[in-house]
Amino acid sequence: MxxxxxxxxxxxxxxxxxxxxxxxxxxxxxxxxxxxxxxxxxxxxxxxxxxxxxxxxxxxxxxxxxxxxxxxxxxxxxxxxxxxxxxxxxxxxxxxxxxxxxxxxxxxxxxxxxxxxxxxxxxxxxxxxxxxxxxxxxxxxxxxxxxxxxxxxxxxxxxxxxxxxxxxxxxxxxxxxxxxxxxxxxxxxxxxxxxxxxxxxxxxxxxxxTKDQTPEFLAGDIFVIILLSFLLMLIVVASVADVYINLIDRQTLRTGMLRFLLVFSLRTNLKKIFHISEKRPPGTIACIHGIRVLSMCWVVYGHQQIVNFTFFTNLFFFSQKTRSLFFQIIINTQLSVDTFFFMSGLLVSYGALRKVQRRGRLDVIKFFVHRIIRLMPTIALVCALNATVFRYFVSGPLSHHFDEAVRPCRTVWWKELLFVNNFFTSGGSCIEQNWYTAVDTQLYLIAPVLILSLYFDPVLGRAILYVLSLLSVLSPAMIIRYYDLPPTLIESVQGQIVMEEYRTNVYLMPWCRAGPWIVGIGTGYLLFNLRGKDIGLTPFQAVAGWTVSVFLALSVLLGTWSYQRFDNREYYDVMTQFFYGGFHRTAWALAVAWVVFVCHTGYGGAVNAFLSYPAWQPISRLTYAIFLTSFSVQLMMAYSLKTGVYYEHTTKILETCGSLFVAGVVATLASVSVELPALEFEKLFFRKSGH
Known part of the structure; x- marks a missing residue:
């Protein structure tokens, strides 16, 4: 001793x-x-x-x-x-x-x-x-x-x-x-x-x-803290009023001016989030809840692999891990984003077609206003939190990395609110993963043309859908071949410069990411036309459909195994570059479309029972807020570390569970403070104006 x-x-x-x-x-x-x-x-x-x-x-x-x-x-x-x-x-x-x-x-x-x-x-x-x-x-x-x-x-x-x-x-x-x-x-x-x-x-x-070092309060910090305090006051007052109305049993008070305050009621909003409905209303695509939650978990799990990547204490061991077949599930988490694109197109198409059928028209102004009200308040709140309050929860030797990560929130926050951050990449991005919302909103702009043509002139609508589907496959393939880029985000084959070129020219561009969204539009149109009909799938058709679906999904997920390794030095061939680069996202969406199709039409069996399980509903309602807040939570946790991280799969799974829990709490607070009140204000306004 x-x-x-x-x-x-x-x-x-x-x-x-x-x-x-x-x-x-x-x-x-x-x-x-x-x-x-x-x-x-x-x-x-x-x-x-x-x-x-x-x-x-x-x-x-x-x-x-x-x-x-x-x-x-x-x-x-x-x-x-x-x-x-x-x-x-x-x-x-x-x-x-x-x-x-x-x-x-x-x-x-x-x-x-x-x-x-x-x-x-x-x-x-x-x-x-x-x-x-x-x-x-x-x-x-x-x-x-x-x-x-x-x-x-x-x-x-x-x-x-x-x-x-x-x-x-x-x-x-x-x-x-x-x-x-x-x-x-x-x-x-x-x-x-x-x-x-x-x-x-x-x-x-x-x-x-130093031990006595504390972050300096800036004008922006004070403003956001005052804003949050004001929202908290509204929530408290509205919640007390809501409880009081129920106690005295005077529901008529909800119809007066008080209804504008009650949109902030914590009691009401929490009930909306955590309500579980055992009944399945006619026309509801119940399996979407399970797919949405699992895809969100996949996104967070993928981000968890990289947030503290440079602080791994076994970096070469991590490089060896990428050689395994299992790691392709991790490194291809980008496919979960294509699942969200598919679901977005599906729900927009299916929901809008039902409204057109009921009303005989599509209110285009309300269609776009709803989009802005649905998305922008939560984005604005997360930008404000990133720029100010969140840095007070980060301390340690790596805390300056968090300051660098959120610096764009103080300078280029406007890109997030205008949904153009995928085009203007210089200067960074406040909410790094929010490029998805920008691309999805840009695709949303052409949705009325597709929906109205499919409903009023099906021949023209289908023709437009087929042409757009073809272009969504050819566009990324031709761009990838022209710039000699990898077929997907393959790490370390050509280095960071080529990966950035791929992101700028392919990954962030709406015409290169439209494939899954268009598949979703087509699937929504198909389900709309099949409502109340028995499609009568034979066992052979069901087995064939599942076989093709699984084959497509595995081909996309594992198709770049020979290239998708950090220590790989082999160059991808032209055929893989062109066909995989152009078609793999659409192919993945087709595989997911089959799952939705059979689950919604009653042929999903155990898969439908799992994906449609009512317990998914509360988390499903929070996925948008979790999507916006999770990466910030992961960065805060990563840059609060006081020592390096030893990479192992089990460790990353546990970290992901912790990130999901904390992000879920933050997302719930964001939802009850701005997301749900904004949607309620929208209902009150359009109801008052007669829309």
Whole structure:
């Protein structure tokens, strides 16, 4: 046990060092510091056969962890505390400098397994404090990021094969970095000035945290907090009024001016969300609830794989995992978005055709106004929360990454509200996944033309549908071939630049994502025409339909297995590039369309019983709000980590469950505060205007 303690102390002290103060005085202090460290190391390990570093090697370690006393840019207060740190190291019973050194992000186990970012011990650094009556030296945690690998000055003083040199070999993914703990009197500029000189990297980044550091309240923060307080007040007052009306049993009060307040009633809105109906109203596509919830879980699970990707401590192990067949389910979670496109087209078509049949016309103005009222309030709320309040729930060494992720919410939030964020990608996006809503809204613009033509002139409507279906397949195929892009979001085949080209030219474009939506329009039209009819599927037809559906789904899901790996270097062939790139999204939608078709017409069997189970209904009503808030929740959880993440499938499943639960709570609050009240206001307005 004593040997272990001595070895641990030796490892801690090996990293510790300070460089010279200034001119002769600081050179003398520096010499005494190294002499003290060297004497302590050799006195502890004398006769034990334990290797000890030479002073030149200690200087090499010092230059990457502490500001240099030789640098004229180092502040006076920082120099003073660095000297105090040296003096404290000479005292045998003083622990605070050792805790500071112990909290440094040093070479970790598994560096050749992908553990590239030693984050150190965040709380140990911040809780470090001297007990001197004259000076109070506190710890300041600093995260260092750099991009070059020359490190000429450092490597000239360090032997080839030393741990830090090994830790800085070219890393294939993510930024390079480590952490350190310095006296709180030292500034980010003090440390950065030293690192720029040592690492010869003018782009080196330093982000520091102190124990008493709190985010600064900005004008936007105050405005959003006031807005949230006002909404809370409305909810409380409306809820009290709702309960009071029921207690005195005077329902006539709901018809007066009070009805505009009661739209915020928590009691009423929660009942709408969590109501479970055992009965199936005629014409309802009940299986949609299960498909919607499962697709949403798939989206969140896919996002959970990447939110803390660069902080995996087994990055190369993750690369190996991508070779498995099971991983294709994870890496192809983008198909869940195509499922949502299909459901959007299905519900728009089916619902609008029924309205046209009842009223003999389609109110196009109300059609578009409903879309805006349905989507925009929740988007605006999430943008406001991302830009302001959410950052107060994130702390730790990675918190600055969250600030960078939500910075577009303060500058380009308008792209989200105008549904054009898929076209204007420069400057980032406030709600990264909200490109789907933009594309879906752009497709929504042509929905009246399709619906009215299908209802009043079926021949023309079907012709338009067939032409659009063909174009939705040819458009991505031709664009992919023209720009020589991968058939889908294949990782690491051509690198990040090509993936960004694919996103810009194919993934975010409505004409390339229209296939599943058009399949949904056609499926809705088919179900509308089959209402009340017995289609009379034979067993052979049912088996054939399921066989084709499963074959299409598996072909799309597993079709890029030979390419869809992070360590793959094979190039995709032209046939895969053209046919898979153009048809795979439509093929996936056709597979889902079959499931909806047989479930709705009574031939779904156990599949229909599962997807139509009433318990899906409450979560299904929250999927839109969960979709908008889940990624922000995942980012907050990821960037609140205090250490790296060891990647395993079971860990990711548990993280996904946690993200879904927290996102569900946030989504419920968003729904009862803005989403449902906005829809109720819409009903009151159109009812009053006679629409």
């Amino acid at each position: 004593p040997k272990m303690r001595i070895s641990v102390l030796f490892v801690l002290l090996m990293r510790a060092s300070l460089v010279v103060c200034s001119e002769k005085e600081h050179s003398l202090a520096n010499k005494h510091l190294f002499k003290a460290i060297e004497d302590k190391l050799y006195s502890l390990n004398k006769g034990r056969g334990v290797w000890g570093p030479q002073p030149s090697e200690l200087r090499a370690w010092t230059s990457v962890y502490l500001p240099s006393l030789e640098n004229n840019m180092t502040s006076v207060a920082c120099r003073r505390d660095l000297v105090l740190m040296k003096l404290a190291l000479d005292h045998p019973r003083t622990m605070w400098p050792l805790r500071m050194i112990d909290s440094w992000g040093k070479l970790s186990d598994g560096i050749l397994w992908g553990n590239f970012k030693p984050l150190g011990n965040y709380h140990e650094c911040l809780e470090t404090s001297s007990v001197s009556q004259r000076y109070d030296v506190k710890g300041k945690y600093c995260a260092v990021s750099y991009s070059t690998f020359g490190l000429k000055k450092f490597n000239n003083t360090a032997k080839k094969g030393e741990p830090l040199r090994i830790a800085t070999f070219p890393i294939p993914m993510g930024e390079r970095g480590y952490s350190t703990c310095i006296p709180s009197s030292c500034t980010e500029e003090d440390l950065k000035a030293t690192l720029v000189d040592v690492l010869e990297d003018p782009g080196v980044g330093v982000r520091c945290h």
